[in-house]
Amino acid sequence: MAQVDLYDAFETTRCVRLFELLPGKRGDALQGHLRVSNFDKRLYYEAVSYVWGSETDPVDLNCDGHQVKITQNLAAALRRFRREDSARTLWVDSVCINQANLQERSHQVHMMSDIYRKASCVLIWLGEDEENDASDAFACVRQLVTNIWSRKEDLARYVDLNGFMVTSKNADEIKAKFKLPSTDAIKSLDRLFAISWFDRAWTFQEYYVAREKTFFWGLHLFLVEDVVKALRSLLWLHRSTGDKFFDLHILNKGSQIISDEKSKSFRTGEERRDFFTIISRRRGTSCKDPRDLVYSIKGIITNGSLIEVDYSQPWRETFAASTARYISSSGNLDIFRDVCPGEQHAMLPSWVPDWRAKVRSPLLRMTVSLARPYHCSASSKAMSRLSSSYMEIRLHGILWDSIIAMNNQETETDMIWMQKKILNIPRDRTLDFQEQQELVNFCSKDFVYLPTSEDAFECYTRLACLDLDPLLFDRRLNRQSMSKEPKTEGYIHSLIKSQKQYMHGQNLAFTKYRRLGVVPGWARPGDVVAILMGGEVPIILRPDLSDGKYTLIGESYMHGFMDGEALVEARKQSDPSYDTNDTSWLEDLHEGQLPFPTTEFIIK
Incomplete structure (x- = not known):
């Protein structure tokens, strides 16, 4: 304006x-001077962090004799x-x-973190x-600080305050011993964190630095230190009592403040603040210009050089260039976790995350918050090349397998129907003897999953939990109780059903070479499974026969091939004399030439 x-x-x-705001009384017009x-x-100056707000009914700001239009919120x-x-x-x-000067705007945005960092x-x-609501919210903050924060040593006798969602067995005693906020007080705090400032792209950097x-x-006026103490107290109450009353909008919005303050006080390495980590947390926050989702984190991430601020560049190119630079600099494909093909904007390439949307791909979601144990491409590094149009990226890897059938029926747990589909056998037709011999009965006591030499029980136990601790998915799926269960077809069915429940619409897949896996819900037969260099997990791609290029579908879990086994296979195929018991070379792939041929994938 x-x-x-x-x-x-x-x-x-x-x-x-710098803007010198001239003195005035409540009803006086706003006026001031600019100086370079x-x-x-x-x-010496103070920086203002705010939300621009609605542009209707603007207010005049008299600045050096010029009437500058500003929003009602900034005027307030x-x-x-x-x-x-x-x-x-x-x-x-x-x-x-000068918002009308794109060159100045780009350069000042580049300095933005320093400007807020230098402010008094x-x-x-x-x-x-x-x-x-402010008075009630302020009172609630003070109550939490006084009654919970200041008595955290007493609360620690009931629950591990640094634990992860631990619920105390003494919830009633805690509620009786500590004076907890009322329902109305909590609701006022909830309304505080529902304010749009907490959901704005630029406020993250402004607050953080x-x-x-x-x-x-x-x-x-709220002291930030008191707000942080109140939020942590609220988090402890939720952990210690298990009361969903404390698990509100507040913890979702306020957790950013807690984690940001904690990460600044207890630095745990640079990974916490790399480009992918931060932009994943900030995706879907509000801004008028989508480019600001990327530019607003430049000054606080450890690899800020990946971001080139240029407001003359279309937002789609900004997203694509930032994604490609991250892949090139990190040598990994972690950023593909944020690609949601089912939700992608039509004008974005399939391999570029749409950070305007809050949704993230649910596949392997349970593994993202953990140290993911997968290394399907071992120690290899991604080597990428971005096209001049910003629409295509070239990556190297192995064209490893293809999907033939998927169990996408919510009520279906019998895997035999998948193979019937492969052989074009009607679902309701009885199999003859020869057909029965050709099909693998996954639930048979004689079944052996060849890649891992597992029986059906062990195979589906690991597959259902993506080879992670079953307790992460369901307390009923713990190894001790499962070992006592009969290895029956019905129990294996229950494992498959549990897997589908916790994979949030993802599908079990059966591949051309009789491998089992978990794939995105939008995958389909004919999609290929690629082991891309630098990838933690196999990637599902959709080939376009018209031009030989591919569309990214998403991440997958392929049972028995998540720790470099596919690369061992590839080397054996390339060199029949290779001894597959020697896998030490998997740790050195990033240092020299690969001992197997790769394919260049052009992903659009």
């Missing part, structure tokens, strides 16, 4: 404009921060940056308190 003729060009690339300052010199913030007797030096993005304080404007920061909600 700012006027172009208000802004003088910067003399150097290390300049910023050398950012490398010592400066400036009135709240204005002093009656002295000027206040602020940095406000929409006022201090970040003033976080949450908005007007139109429903008079600030040396000092304070929340303002209407006339009320």
Whole structure:
């Protein structure tokens, strides 16, 4: 909304404009001055973090004789921060940056994290308190700090405060001993964290880098330290009592503040703040310009050089270029976890995540929060090449297998029907003797899954849990209890049914070479299974026979081939004299030439 003729060009690339908000009383018009300052010199200013808000009914800001249109929400913030007797030096993005100059805008965005980091304080404007909730929320914060945080040593006697969703058996005693917030108090805190500031793309960086920061909600002021203590207290109450009353919108929104403060206080390595980790957390946050989903994290990630701020570049190219740079620099394909083909924007390539959407691919979701134990391409590194159109990426790997049938019937657990489909046998027709010999009865006591030499019971136990601890999926699926169960066809059916329940619509798949796996719900027969170099898991691709290129469908789990076994097969096929008992070379694939041929996949 700012006027172009208000802004003088910067003399150097290390300049910023600061806004001097002139003093005034409650009903006075807003006015102030802009001045250009050398950012490398010592400066004193406060930075404002806010949500732009609706552009209807804008307010005039008199800036050096120019009437600059600003939103009602920003006008309310400036009135709240204005002093009656002295000027206040602020940095406000929409006022201090010439938004009409794309070159300046790109350069200032590049400096944004430094601007907020250098500010003496970040003033976080949450908005007007139109429903008079702020006083109740403030009281709830104080109550949680006083009654829970200050007594955390007492609470620790009942529950491990650093544990993961541990529910105390003494919930009633905890509720009786500690004065817990009322329902209305919790709801007021819930409304606090429902404010749009907590869901805005840029606020993450503005909050994270600030040396000092304070929340303002209407006339009320909240110390960030108290809000963090209140949120942790609420999390402890949820863990210690198991009461869903405490598992509200608050913990979903506020968990970001808790984790951000914790990661700054207890650094646990750079991986926590790499491009993929942070943008996955921030996907779906609100912004007018989709490019800001990428640009807003540049200043806080450890590999910020991957992001080139350029507002003349279309958002689709920004997403594609950032994805390709991450793959090239990291040498892995972890970022494919965020690709959701069923939800993809039609104008995005299949291999580029649509970070505008909150949804993430549910396949292998249970494994993402853990240290994933999969290494299907061993120590190999991804070597990528991005096309000049930003629409295609070239990756190397092995064209390993293809899907022939899938169990996509929610009520179907008998795997025989898959093979009937392969042989074009009608589902309701009785098999003759020869056909029975050709089909594998997965639930037979004589069945052996050749890749792992497992019987049906052990094969489906591991397949149902993606070869992870069964307790992560269902307390009923623990190894001790399963060992006592009869190895019956009915029990194996129950394992398959449990697997389908926890895979959230994913499907069991049967491949051309009689391998079993779990694939995305939108996969279909004819899709190929590729072992791409740098990938933790096999990738499902859809071939386009018209041009020989592929569409990315998503990640998969292929039982018995998640730890380099497919590469051992490939080497044996290439060199029949190779001794498959020697697998030490799998640890050195990133250092030299691969001992097997690969295919170049062009993914569009």
